[in-house]
Every structure is written in C-alpha cells, then in structure tokens.
Amino acid sequence: MKVLTSRQHRLLRFLLKQQEYATLLTLAEQFEVSKKTIQRDLNIINDYLVNSNIRVDKKSGAGILLVAENTADLMQLEQQINNENDDADSVLGHARRIKIASWLLSETPRETSINKLSERHFISNASIVNDLKIIEDWITPLGLQLIRSQSGTRIKGNENDVRQAMAALINGLMNHQDPGTVNHSRLDPGSYKALVQYFGEKDVNFVQVLLQEMEQALAYPLGEPYYINIFTHILIMMHRRTRGNLLGSPKPVSRQHLEDPIFMIAGEMVAKIEQYITLSLPEDEVWFIYQYIISSGVLVAENHSDHAWHTELLSDEARDITLNLLEIFSNLISIDLSQDKQLYDGLVVHIRPLINRLYYQINIRNPLLDDIKNELADVYHLTRIAVEKVFTHCPQQTVSDDEVGYLAVHFQAAVERQITHKRVLLVCSTGIGTSHLLRSRILRAFPDWEIVATVPSDQLPSVTQQMTPDLIISTVHVPEIETPVVYVTAFLNDTDLQRITEKLITEKLHQARDAYTATQS
Template identity: 35%
Template sequence: MVLLNKRQNEIVAYLATENDWIAANRIAESFDISVSTLRRDIEVINESFIEQESQVISKPGLGLRFTIGSHFTGLHACSAGQRNEIFATKRLVGIVTDLLTQAPQPLSISTLSEKYFVSRSSIVEDLKKAESWLENFSLHMFRDHTGTYIKGDDLNIRVAMKEIIAHSFFSRHQIADSRIDRFSHTELVEQFGKVNVENCISLMSLIERDLSVAISEPYYTNLFSHLLVTIKRAVGLAAQSEIETFNRYMSREWTIAEKAVSWLEKEYNLSLPEIEVSYIYQYIISSGHHTLAKDPQTPLSPRSEADEYADKLISCCSHELGLNLRLDKKLHDGLALHIKPMLNRLAYGIAIHNPLLDEIKHEFLTAFSAVTRAVEKLVGCHATSTVSEDEIAYLTLYIQAALDKFSAKKKIIIVCSSGVGTSQLLASRINRAFPEWEIVDIVPGSQLDVTLAVKACDLIISTIKLEGMELPVAYVSALFSKKDIARISEKIIFNENMKEKDNAR
C-alpha cells in the first residue's frame, strides 16, 4: 500500500465530503498548491486506494470526483497521516492542548465533555486518538478515579505542544515572512487566549530590538511557539521543570534570554525556574540572521565548524549530482550562514517546521535526494543527531539555487577538430547533460572567429586549445566524460563568481 502524506489525506477527505464533481483549480486553491502538484497527489492517492477499488476520477469540463469502491474501508493514512490525525478537528487540538497544558494534573471526561459540547463517548474516542499521537513524543496517558492525565519528560511535553502550534495554526497559511498572519492570529487567540498571544508578540519585539535584527521565518515562529508554550504551561500551573544543572554563558544572547524571563515573571506575577533562561537562549542562538557575541580577546578560527560542514556537504552533493559545485562561493557562504544555527538546533534538539517540505520534495526531488544522502554521510563526521526532512528541505533550496545556474538557458558553440561523427556524439552528450542549453553551432577552430562575428554565445566548449578568447572556454575530451561535466560546471561557477566581483566594484 502506498502511504499518503497529510495533504493527500486531506484531499481525499475533502473530495469524499463533497461527493460531487469539483474543478481541479478550485481544489488546488483550497490547498494552496499548483494544479500540477494536485495532479501528482491524485496519482499517489489512486495508487494508494487501488486495493479498495476506490479512486479519484477526472473528466474534462467536470473536474475531479472521488468514487468509493465496494472494498473501501475508510480513509487510511500513512505513518505521517496517523501522526497528524490529531489536527483533523479543532476539538482534538483543544483536548490535547488542555491535557499537555495541565500535565501531569488530571482532567475529567465530564469537564472535557461540557467544554466541547459533545458526549462522553465522543471524548473517550478522542482520547484514544490523542493517546496514540502522544506516544510519538514518549508521553503516556493514564486514567484513574481523578481523571485523565499525561506523564512524561517536561521537554517532550513542550515539543508536543510546539508541534500542535506549528501544524495546527501556522502550516495552513503559507504566507511568506508574514509573521503571525491574521488567520493564524485568530486561531491562536481562540486556543491560547488573546492576552497570551499579544504578550508573545510583544516579547518577540523586545528580543528582536535587543538583538538589533529581525528574526526571519521559520525561526520567528519557532521562538514564538516556545514562548507561547512556556506561558501556557506556567499559567496553567503545570509542574515546573526540575532541571538545575545546565551551562550558563557570558554573552549578549544569554542576557537577552534573562531579560525575557524577567519580563514574563513580571507580566504574569509568577516565578520561573532558571532553566527557562537556558531554553530561550538555545532558541535565540539557533535562529538565523543574527551575529553571535564573540569574545574580542579570543581569536576566531579562520575555519568554523559551519564552514567545514558546508564544504563537506557541497563536496558530497557534487559527487551525487555529477557536477562540481565546490567553486561556488555564493553557495558556500549561504550554506555556512544557514548551517551555523542549524548545528545549534541539532545540538539542543530544537526542531523546525518547513511548510514547503512536500513541495520541495516533489519539485526538487533530485537535489533533495542528493542532500539527504550527503547529510547521512556527515552525521558520523560531525557528531550531530539525525537531520530531519524539514532541515534537509531548507538545505535543498541552497543546492537547487546553485543547480539553477546550470539549467538556465545558455547559448554555446562547440569547437571540435575531430570528424563529424565525433562532434555529433559530443553535441548529443552535452545536450543530455544540459538539456536547457542551445547549441548554436559546431565549428572547427579555424572557423570560430567568423562564427562569433555573426552568432552570439555565452560559453565555448572546445576539444582543442584556443588562444586570446574573451568568452569563457571549457575544455573537454571528445567523448565527454563525467570529468568533463565537472570541468564545465567549474567554468560556469568561476564565470558567475567573476561577474559578482565585477558587479560589487
């Protein structure tokens, strides 16, 4: 059975509920995806439901419709789907949030039944789903005469609450760099209270002011979620963390974290354990677009761990992709800046949510697969924990941006001294390696100047030595091996670097 992701399960539920023909563009708009992405999802859905004799059928002029077969047993889900079942209804989200907020204090079924206006039997069924979901975070549900309650590590409780916030409120509306958009704001207020949400927004502004930066997504959402969880747990009179042994730092980030905790204590008239300072500090140094405070007395290593990780990642990806990306300084610098806080996140066990994960996996599968294999090789080298698909998807965007330099249309001239058959073989292999490129001509060296006088090109690929050329020249063998592809990629990247230097002057 093919497993469905969260969106694909939601598409099936949407179509099954409508039970009628629906235009493809209307469905795509509902899920904020392109029609082409919807078509790929439908292919996966149909393959998944083939054993149940159910499928999504398409008819021109009518749209899409889900037909239920005789062996249909209901909407099944993949492991990710089961994991995300908790987000299916607001009631389920509310019940789990209440239990996590109160943990380890109990809540009675009667209390939950009255709050959500449903029968006790409905609450019992919801609790079964909640129990299954909570096991993903090593949290356990117990029932006794006092009610139902959750037991587990405080950090795991926080992670579960952050998962709810990330997937229930922020993943529905992919609005670039919108901070807390109006849709998410309304739903957060409904679940966590207006005062708590507004206080989180205010505290985030204070932290950004002290850092002298604007924290970008997804780091803003990550820190915001942590602060909201901290407030909700503290105000809910949940048991406080008993961790007393942890590192303290003499840095600007630590001071800002201390100020944030003091602000919360004053605002809510309560006392928080000092470990809360450490938690906020970890999120701050795991966020992008800020400069860590450094001791001026300590000379910095010219090669940081992030630089080394970026180098190794690029090297591994180059090997996987058959292209040489090692000379791409822009790629290295961008990756190193991203990797620096990423290594902190891995060290502190801080997860980030990437709302574009499924899109990136579909649209940039080659790059995503290469980065995945590269990261797996680097786990042992850098003593890092397993890197999540969300993190891999962000790294993929940097690699894909570098690959786009090769896929961009280029006009090339091939200079070859061999016979017609060899030159045609060379042209064929270049076309296969770089399908977007246009071969404007294939000429012998003696005819190159004449050809350049009447035909424009971006790159010359030659099997013979050329003198006095102003255009970039990549030298290859007549048989065009993988090494030749690497040489061409080096020349393209070198040329891009030179252009950037000229533009910077």
C-alpha cells in the same frame, strides 16, 4: 493523527469514481481551491493509503489517478470510507481531537476525567475513549505518554517535550498563506490569527514587543521560521506558568554561559516576562530562551555578509559540516559546487543553528515543505541522502524533513545557477530569419549563454566535434549524439524554455537519483 478533512474525503471519493487521469487544474476547479492545496491534500491521502495496496499515481502531462493491484482493493476502500463518519463529522472529529490533545498538554501534570471531556465536547464516553487512542498514537513518538488511572487521565513527559507537542499543534493551526492586508509586525497574518485565537491578543502583542527589543539588543534579525518558533514557545511557556503547570527540568541548569551576551539578553527577557505575568519563573527558563536564540537562523541580507556577527555566529564544526555536505552532494550529481560561494555562505549560516537545534532537540516548522517535496523532489531526495551521510556519526540526532527542506532550497538554487553559463550550438533549417529570431530569444531567456554557431543538421557531427558545445538546441530531428539535445519550435515559446531547463536540470537530477538508488539495491 492521520484523519481526512471534509474536503480530503470528498477528493478521495471523487478519485475513486475516476476512470481516467485528472489534472491538478481540473481537481482544483472541481473543489474550488488552488492547485497547491490539492497537491497537499493528495499528499495526506497518500499517507492515509500507506498501508493499503492503493496509491495516488502521478503521470506527467496526464494528471492524477488512483491505482491498485486489483479492483477489489478499490471497492474495499470505497466501502471503508463510506463506513467512516460523514464528511462534516470527520472534520469536526479532527478539530475536536486537536482541542482535547491541546487541553491535556496545557493542563499536564493535572488530570482530567473522561466524563469531563465528554461533557466538555458534547459526545459520548465511547467517542472520547476512541479520540484518546488516536491522540496516544500521535504523542508517543514525541516522548510523551497518555496515563489512564482510576483518578483520571493525563499526559506524562518532561516540560520540553510537552512544549514541543503544543507547538506542533499550534503550527498545524497556522495558515501561513492566509490572505490579509494588514501585516502585524514580523508575523504574517495567518500566524498572527492562530496565535491570537490560542493565547489572546494581549499576550501576543507583549511577546511581539519583547522579541523586537531582543533583536535590537542582538543587533541582527532572526529568520522568519525561527522568529515564529521562538514566538510560539515563549507564549507556551507563559501560558503553562500562569496555569501553574510547569514541570521541573530533567537537566541541571548550565552556568557556563553566564557571561555570554546572549545569555544576558535571555535573562533580561525573562525578567520582563515575570513583570508582565506578575509571577516568578524557574531559573532554567533563562537557559530555555537562550537555547532558542542561539538555535535560530539569522535573516541574512546579501549586502550585509561582512558584518561582525556573520563571523561570530559561525564555527569550525559548521564549516566542516558545510564542506562535507558540498562534497557529497556534488558527487551525487556529478557537478562541482565547491566554488559556489553563495551556496557555501547560505549553507554555513544555516548549519550553525541547525547543530544547536539538534543538540537541544528543538524542532522548527518549514511551511513550504510540501511544495519543496513536490516541486524540488529530486533535489530534496538527494539532499536527504547527503544529510544522512554527513550526520551518520550521531544517529540519535535525526535531521527532520523540515530541516532538509531548507537545505534543499540552497542546493536547488545552486544547481540552477550552473546553467547560467553554457556554450550552445543551434540547429535550424527553417531559414535565416527564424534562426536569428531563435538566437535572439534564447539569449533573452539566458543572457549569459554563448551561441557558438548555427548549422544545418547534416553538419552537426563535424561542428560538434570541433566546437564541443555544452548543449544543442534544434528545431529539426538530428542523429544521436553524446551532447545533450533539446528540440524546440522556431519561436521558442514557454514550453520550449521549460523543456530546456528540464534537460539541463531535471533530467540530470533524475539520473543522479536513479543512479544512487541502483547502487543501493
């Protein structure tokens, strides 16, 4: 449902009038939101424009500008958005479609009529028909069908797909950055607020206690996104059961895990849920909760890496996939990451539940995905390449963008750790005092670096050949040389530090991405 909100409509109209690049800060001040919010809006606008000849162009240091193959395309877009619903109508329409889709999913397999939906939302039958077309486009890729017949309209699909779609809608309502002073247990304020609005405070508080007891029984905590994921899905299961709408499981319930301690914990949870809702649950709900527990990542503390569960949760398959990922990513960036134990441990703990999520078709949401795609663009792209190479043997199990985003953060941290040990040669011709100042500030910013020498520019070639530094930092222009060179001011300000980091990380990743793209074209 790629529908622009009121603010996104206004942002697009603003950009249409711009003749010059506008910075994110300018746009953020114009619309009284954060730069990250503007960045997310721009991503949605880019998706909105995907089938047109217009795109949002981002130029480093300049900002944002709409560009098109010709002016006529821009004029046509302006006419198009002016012909669409007014700003208020657009955002209300989007919210209404979410409510209709949520209602249909919640009530399936029961039918409803267009007349009832029209009366419920105070709009015409024609508008409801248009809403249903948009909803159908959204649910079809999720394995669901919108069935229209003389008796009514309903969504058709299996119980798992219905719950996944409901979870996607609820996740869309969660504002994980919502400010608040009260932290309701493990839930952040934005998630708590969205779940309470959807299911009611009593049910949310019950599941909160249920999961607290589950973590105590497991003797380890779940990672935050997985905690919210299982929290949401248990609420959906309870909601569908109390309304009498549970669909039968398309697969027979497996009995091979009856002696598994985690399966027993899942059984105890189902018994507590049955007691709470005063209704019995199908036998396969134990299996359902079991799947979600073993598909949840563990919240790993660095000083707890030797706990028994740390070994129990891993597998030969997880280790093999992790080593394969490490090898492929290392080859892509021409940096050997195989000896980075912190990277290996972080990946292997994530990979085991990832395998289960792929097998059981469980989706998790990454609330930081937009930021990762924007701020770690090269590493995210290279991680996606590595993931697709590793999982090429099981094409039916596509690794989602959300999953790739989590893996990309591990790789970004590892790449940044690579710059902690460097042999640096300084070129400074402004005097002994400033060269000492430059040296001290570099070591304060990068304490593990070794300054091998400080030389004037005319001695650079011979000293470089003799000392083979990893990097040259210079306050004056130097002749071309194979060793990377970063130009800075004598006082090494924040811009200089950013320039050094970009030279060591960003440029290398850009080159790796471009090199791979060139080999594929």
